Amino acid sequence: MEYVACNLCGSNRTKLVFSGTIPERSRPQDMEAYRCTSSGYGRHHAIVQCSDCGLVYSNPRWDDSELMNSYEAVQDPLYLQEREGRVLTFERHLRPLEKLAGPANGRKLLDVGCYIGVFLEIAVKHGWDAWGIEPSQWAAEQARKNGLNVIAGTLVGANLPGSSFDVVTMWDVIEHLPDPMSEIQRVYRALKSDGLIVIHTMDMDSLFAHVMGKKWPWLMEMHIYYFSQRTMAAMLRKAGFEVLWSGPHGRFQTLGYLGTRFTALFGKWGRPVEWALNATRLRQMTAPINLGDLFTVYARKK
Numbered sequence: 001m002e003y004v005a006c007n008l009c010g011s012n013r014t015k016l017v018f019s020g021t022i023p024e025r026s027r028p029q030d031m032e033a034y035r036c037t038s039s040g041y042g043r044h045h046a047i048v049q050c051s052d053c054g055l056v057y058s059n060p061r062w063d064d065s066e067l068m069n070s071y072e073a074v075q076d077p078l079y080l081q082e083r084e085g086r087v088l089t090f091e092r093h094l095r096p097l098e099k100l101a102g103p104a105n106g107r108k109l110l111d112v113g114c115y116i117g118v119f120l121e122i123a124v125k126h127g128w129d130a131w132g133i134e135p136s137q138w139a140a141e142q143a144r145k146n147g148l149n150v151i152a153g154t155l156v157g158a159n160l161p162g163s164s165f166d167v168v169t170m171w172d173v174i175e176h177l178p179d180p181m182s183e184i185q186r187v188y189r190a191l192k193s194d195g196l197i198v199i200h201t202m203d204m205d206s207l208f209a210h211v212m213g214k215k216w217p218w219l220m221e222m223h224i225y226y227f228s229q230r231t232m233a234a235m236l237r238k239a240g241f242e243v244l245w246s247g248p249h250g251r252f253q254t255l256g257y258l259g260t261r262f263t264a265l266f267g268k269w270g271r272p273v274e275w276a277l278n279a280t281r282l283r284q285m286t287a288p289i290n291l292g293d294l295f296t297v298y299a300r301k302k
């Protein structure tokens with residue numbers, strides 16, 4: 001375990017927001033906790049808020065190498081079943097992106113943490129020269145099987161040429177990174193001037209997060225940064241970006257998947273809901289979900 005300073009302003013002054021719920025002597029969870037579809041609700045280290053800039057993060061936490069080993073080992077067959085919902089979500093994400101970036105016309109897009117490549121596939125269909133980068137060997141292999149361009153690993157090791165991409169996207173990735181500030185700076189270097197960065201993450205300052213308190217379902221071991229739209233914008237500006245737009249964006253999910261979340265959240269009280277959904281064709285239906293606690297920010301390299 002290690003203590004870290006604030007990633008946004010460098011301060012060490014914090015106040016406790018939520019006490020940790022993981023027994024002190026336990027080890028990092030097996031890879032189950034680091035799957036995209038992990039249901040490790042309510043299990044997390046202490047979550048603190050920087051007294052100087054307001055950034056919320058997990059502290060202390062597993063050290064970087066322990067975290068990275070967990071991600072490299074991730075395998076996640078449940079995610080494959082969830083494709084349908086992700087396809088609709090990403091189709092929906094691409095529209096405002098193209099409004100700001102302009103049409104694809106074979107320009108270069110990089111998806112950081114592309115996982116099995118669902119967004120890449122859609123971007124290619126829309127005419128982008130799309131590339132992905134992904135630490136999980138299993139997920140990178142799934143994407144390559146579909147003929148997608150995927151670099152296994154992370155931006156740190158990839159040594160991408162500077163000023164080479166028109167758009168860089170990070171869908172539900174930034175909250176997992178040990179050093180988001182450095183990652184955003186690396187994205188800045190990889191972008192052409194006027195290039196667009198698009199980040200989607202949870203909003204710690206949303207009404208739903210405040211109402212749910214310590215029961216907010218995104219408080220999980222694998223999430224180490226809890227941004228608000230304000231702290232995200234501050235970090236992007238510090239890295240040299242101009243923030244163009246920021247606001248809540250929901251996602252599509254199958255009802256069957258939502259059923260598994262019910263059980264994870266409410267224990268035995270959720271099981272009848274999961275059972276009922278699985279017993280009918282309802283489980284395959286997708287529904288748009290927007291509780292206002294996920295947001296997307298679009299910013300331009302100045």
Ligand SMILES: [Zn+2]
Pocket residue numbers: 006007008009010011050051052053054055
């Ligand atoms: Zn701070």
